[in-house]
Amino acid sequence: MIKVGIITASDKGARGEREDKSGQVIEELIAEIDGEVVSYQIVPDKKEVLKTKMLEMIIEDGINLLLTTGGTGLAPCDVTPDATLELIEKEVPGIAEAMRMESLKITDRAMLSRAVSGVIKETLIINLPGSPKAVQECLEVIISVLPHAIDLIQDEVDECAR
Template structure:
């Protein structure tokens, strides 16, 4: 099983003014890779609060994978990538690049995504967009590759090469 944490970054969601549809979409889709969401939170668009929740999930709950949703655009309150970059030890740029590349085939606005991805200890952190439709589109691109990355982080797999 892949232990997953989901963090929705949304001022309105945190205040109860908007129903989060992206978090449940993630939960539904990760089942296809043997993932189980064991932690879920809606946090305001606040870098310090986001960083604290990312650290909690990675360091205390020791989840294998954290998906954030929301806060990756150009709004001054969109600080999810900055929170992620502040807590990761190493970057994993190919994941965000793959999502942007696939999303560009759907909409030119995909180039406006500032999503990032990286590794904290043995936890992979991936920023997803805030829209449920975009979350599903992005997860369709990356989900099949993530279990292997998790196996490598856990020390269960050594190489990516095919025989």
């Protein structure tokens, strides 16, 4: 089982003014890889709040995979990648690149995503877009490699060759 945390970055969602459909999509898809959501938070688009919640989930909840949704664009309030970059110890650029590459086949706006992914301690953090449709499209691109990535991070792989 993969212990999963979900953070939705949304000022309106945090105030209860918008239903978080993206978090629901993540929860549904993550079940395909034996992922269990053990922690879920909707927080305002504030860098320090995001960093604090990320660390709480990693340290207190012991999650293996942290998926964020929202806050990956160019608006002044979009700070999820910035918070992530301040926490991670290793960047995993291929994950975000793969999501952007496939998303570009659907919309040219995908090139405006600043999503990042990386590792802190034994946790993989991946920034996903904010819309439910984009979350589904991006997560479907990367979901098959996530169990192997978690195993690698936890040093549970003896041989990487196929």
